[in-house]
Amino acid sequence: MKIAIHLSLHFSLLFFVSCYGGDVYDPLENALKIQRSRRSVLNHVSNEDHSAEYSTSPVYMGPQDGLKGVDKISSLPGQPAGTDFDQYSGYVTVDPNHGRALFYYLAESPANSSTNPLVLWLNGGPGCSSFGNGAMKELGPFRVNADNTTLSHNKYAWNNVANVLFLDSPAGVGFSYSKNSSDYITGDAQTAKDSYTFLVNWLERFPEYKTRDFYITGESYAGHYVPQLAQLVLQNNKITNQTVINLKGIALGNAYVDDETANTGIFDYFWSHAIISDEIHDGIISNCNFSEGATLTDACEDYQIKARVAKSNIFFFDIYTPLCSPFSNSTPSISGFDPCTENYILGYLNAPDVQQSLHAKPVQWESCNMFVNTHWQDMPFTVLPVIQDLMASGISVWIYSGDTDGRIPVTTSRYDISKLQTSVKTPWYPWMYQGEVGGYVVGYENLTFVTIRGAVHFVPSYQPGRALAFFTSFLEGKLPTDH
Numbered sequence: 001m002k003i004a005i006h007l008s009l010h011f012s013l014l015f016f017v018s019c020y021g022g023d024v025y026d027p028l029e030n031a032l033k034i035q036r037s038r039r040s041v042l043n044h045v046s047n048e049d050h051s052a053e054y055s056t057s058p059v060y061m062g063p064q065d066g067l068k069g070v071d072k073i074s075s076l077p078g079q080p081a082g083t084d085f086d087q088y089s090g091y092v093t094v095d096p097n098h099g100r101a102l103f104y105y106l107a108e109s110p111a112n113s114s115t116n117p118l119v120l121w122l123n124g125g126p127g128c129s130s131f132g133n134g135a136m137k138e139l140g141p142f143r144v145n146a147d148n149t150t151l152s153h154n155k156y157a158w159n160n161v162a163n164v165l166f167l168d169s170p171a172g173v174g175f176s177y178s179k180n181s182s183d184y185i186t187g188d189a190q191t192a193k194d195s196y197t198f199l200v201n202w203l204e205r206f207p208e209y210k211t212r213d214f215y216i217t218g219e220s221y222a223g224h225y226v227p228q229l230a231q232l233v234l235q236n237n238k239i240t241n242q243t244v245i246n247l248k249g250i251a252l253g254n255a256y257v258d259d260e261t262a263n264t265g266i267f268d269y270f271w272s273h274a275i276i277s278d279e280i281h282d283g284i285i286s287n288c289n290f291s292e293g294a295t296l297t298d299a300c301e302d303y304q305i306k307a308r309v310a311k312s313n314i315f316f317f318d319i320y321t322p323l324c325s326p327f328s329n330s331t332p333s334i335s336g337f338d339p340c341t342e343n344y345i346l347g348y349l350n351a352p353d354v355q356q357s358l359h360a361k362p363v364q365w366e367s368c369n370m371f372v373n374t375h376w377q378d379m380p381f382t383v384l385p386v387i388q389d390l391m392a393s394g395i396s397v398w399i400y401s402g403d404t405d406g407r408i409p410v411t412t413s414r415y416d417i418s419k420l421q422t423s424v425k426t427p428w429y430p431w432m433y434q435g436e437v438g439g440y441v442v443g444y445e446n447l448t449f450v451t452i453r454g455a456v457h458f459v460p461s462y463q464p465g466r467a468l469a470f471f472t473s474f475l476e477g478k479l480p481t482d483h
Contacts (some may be wrong), residue, residue: 026316027368028221028256028407030062031218035379036259036296045129059197059242062093064205069342070359072206077353078150085110085159089131091176092205094197098266099179102117102198103168105131105359106206107141107159117475119162119250120199122169122229124221127373128173132168132365134151135294136345139164139467141458146338146352148347160402163209163473164201169195170223172372173359184369187377192228196236200243208456209301213248215396215475220408223255224379227386233372234393240423248395251474254408254457257416258382263290267307267414275406286467292381315339317407318456337462342367384419391446393424397472402455403439410451422447431480440465443479450480 069201071090075083081343086108109116121139123130136144142151154276158164170176170191171382172184186253203210216233233245235426256262259376280303281434288300292394315321324340338344348364391397399417401410439451443482450470459470 009050025277025368026407027128027370030139030370031126031221031376031379032259033082033261034374034376039381048232051181058239059193059200059236060093060095062096062201063202064201068205070154070237073357075361076151076357077130078145078348079142079349080151080153083141083153085113087141092198092363093184093200094171094194094201095178095262098183100171100183100194101177102171102178102194103131103175104198104202105135105140105166105358106163107135107157107166108163109159109161112310113163117162117215118165118209119475120165120167120216122167122195122216122222122225123159124175124217124219124223124225124377125368125373126170126221126224126379127173127370128221128368129365130218131168131174132345132349132367133458135164135166135443136349137341137461138458139464139471140166141401144341144344145341146344148344149351151348156458156467156468160468160472161475162215163212167195168199170275170372172369174369175355175363175365177361177363183370185375185377186372188224188228189378191225194406195225195229199233199245203243203245210243211246215246215249215251216473217251218254219253219459221256223252223408224383226250226252226255227257227383227390229278230390231386232391234395247395249398249474249477251398251400251471253400253459254405255399255413255416256408257386257387260290260292260382260418261412263288263414264407265409266406267304269406269409269411270307270311272411273311273406274316275319276307280306280310281367281453291424309319314406315410316406317458318402318404318462320404321456321462327438329442339462384416388420391420396448396474396477398444400452400459400470400474401449402457402459403453404455404462405457407457413416413449417444417447419450420444420447426479432482433469434483438480438483439468442481448474449480 029440071088073087073089089105091103114242120132121134123133134153141154141157141159143154145152168176170186173179216226216230230250237244238241267284270276283303299318315323355362399413401413403410422444425445429443431441437453442449452459452463452466460467470480473480
């Protein structure tokens with residue numbers, strides 16, 4: 001009964017807040033509560049059984065001739081003068097029978113675009129837009145100004161060093177859609193399959209990238225998306241009649257990869273950062289067993305509710321930043337990032353001329369699709385075994401963490417790494433950015449862990465310079481030292 005009441009309260013809040021990272025709305029917590037309640041009444045599907053859903057099979061390949069030229073963006077409304085790179089956006093059909101198509105945005109590099117690697121960026125949720133959140137708020141070439149109609153350059157955009165591809169996935173998210181509404185009830189396995197189908201078709205549309213070094217990056221619930229897609233790519237690369245994708249590495253930012261560590265890490269972080277009391281923390285430690293298959297007791301639920309009440313009115317995704325204030329035009333954080341940015345993006349991406357310039361189907365765009373999020377189906381308890389497989393495959397595996405994030409905090413990432421049971425090669429040390437500590441790094445066997453000092457859940461938003469420095473090191477395959 002207590003769980004039902006708490007879920008009811010949570011759902012009532014969702015309908016008043018639509019922005020990912022808003023003052024109240026937490027799409028990841030919403031999805032996790034539903035999954036955890038299901039697990040308490042259903043027999044849990046083991047990771048071994050679940051992984052069978054990712055088995056390789058031939059994928060749909062559609063005609064791509066001439067579509068690249070159609071997708072080229074001549075100019076975005078309000079785009080600043082001096083924009084010196086090519087950008088493309090449009091749809092790739094992944095299921096013609098259902099009319100299911102995924103929206104992408106490509107920002108090529110202003111220099112060396114013909115040789116720079118291709119990087120896929122995925123936002124999580126589940127159900128949140130990689131284009132609206134990732135490109136327009138975090139690491140893309142533009143930021144939306146407070147007038148909702150003009151753009152400014154992001155001088156720390158990741159397309160400075162790579163050609164960056166943003167994918168709205170699954171269908172129903174951002175500008176992606178299906179003509180069959182049943183497709184909006186989906187989960188991890190179908191999302192991975194559709195993302196792979198997107199990739200092989202997109203590479204036919206952009207064949208110059210077929211042999212290019214390829215990386216998959218993302219944050220939050222993309223801690224599921226990225227490893228699962230990477231695993232599927234490597235599996236399908238073994239099929240000779242399929243496109244071989246030159247996957248070189250993955251990077252997971254403030255990533256949800258394991259449910260136990262997500263719980264233990266968040267409450268330990270709250271306590272160590274003076275957000276909850278000793279009594280609440282002790283109550284959680286004494287009454288909660290977050291391991292797979294354990295029963296959630298009423299006492300544990302009570303203490304978790306107390307912890308979230310004690311957290312009170314702070315920006316969950318950065319415990320130190322100001323909230324978006326309705327009483328002023330701008331409320332810049334210490335880093336200079338405006339926490340009202342999501343409001344500006346919402347206004348900009350719903351302008352008809354913007355949607356037309358993006359070759360997007362006219363739609364009421366939203367940061368996250370609450371229907372997709374609430375109806376998420378398959379979600380394995382942990383993807384750490386998948387990450388271990390990727391580590392053993394020889395590709396580069398990086399985990400990075402903004403250290404002021406309260407949603408998937410740095411403590412959770414460290415607990416994740418402990419579960420991976422890998423040995424230290426290069427001990428913990430500070431890496432430098434512009435003469436001061438940019439964060440800390442540990443080199444493990446087949447794994448690199450990097451923190452970004454002063455960064456939030458959305459690392460490139462609040463620490464763009466340090467984020468670009470870390471990302472450059474990731475592409476170079478070198479531990480960050482001094483930038």
